[in-house]
Amino acid sequence: MSKFNQSYVITMSDIVREGAEILREKTKELTLPPTEEDKEELLCMLQYLKNSQEPSLAKKHKLRPGVGISANQIGLNKRMFAAFIKGQNGNNFEHMLINPKIISHSTSMIYLPDSEGCLSIDRPVIGFVPRYQRITVKAFDINGKEVRIKLKDYEAIVFQHEIDHLNGILFPDHINSTNPFQLPENMDIKPL
Template sequence: MILMEHIVREGHPALRTRAEEMKFPLSETDRELSEDLMEYVINSQDPDLSLEFGLRPGIGLAAPQLNISKRVFALHIESEDNEAISFIAINPKIISHSVEKTYLAAGEGCLSVDRDVEGYVPRYARITIKAYDTEGNEFKKRLKGLAAIAFQHELDHLNGVMFFDHIDKNKPYKDIPGATPFERD
């Protein structure tokens, strides 16, 4: 089980390195890694497990955050219509995106960052993604709102980019042209 002590923090070189593509069929180690990422985000959202194991709640976790240079992450989110968006994305890509931008009105956070970072992080409002599941099956999804924001945040981890790299250092709350803020309930 992944615990907070396994998650590398801001400043660790793994968070600034482009992760390697995964090969299929997955090794048992890679399959377990994928499942462990999903287990963490699900467990971290359970108030009892979160308290018992000292887990910070998260909706996404990427392999580089565990100091593992592999292109895989897990997302587990309740969407606006209360349907769970929950999947493991291996070798993920954004294949198209909206012109319209969005950002989390309250700002983004990260399990690898132990401080509050103020500012707006511009993201595409809607994206179409392509990735592979643990069996090597390709899938496509259209994501919007929080799911689109979270996917882009985790994809950045696979490319060695941190969310605060997108924030204007001089004007962190600067208006983002063509962007609609996303407010989470």
């Protein structure tokens, strides 16, 4: 039985760090409908993200801010992740997804000028991480209902980052190792 449930608060000590084998494994798909344990774990992951973006709670629990977290980042070999992005006027962007898959993407690409960050990577990483500007993701929600989500710009970057986690890929893998600020040639790439 998982220790992660709605009454459990994920802390930074629960986050699996770079170098752990589970971060390099392709996670296992969940059978549907999701179990109560799966649901509790997803809710706990989403709550971590909400807490980490609330300054008083982040300080109290010593949390690094995050906008996405995958199950393998808390040691679970399960193909699921949560995302939470505070929006303007209280329009928050939140998802808890099971067995996500990118089913289409744009040819245009974008990148964050200051690189990406990751709860599992404690060292500074510089360089451009090219991502598709628009994607469509097929997944299942916390109740096991199939969903298709169209995303663009920052939200698309977050989802690609988390889906990479579920495939054993970390964002530094996308950075050119000899020239971190070199972008792929012959591509329509712009900063976000």
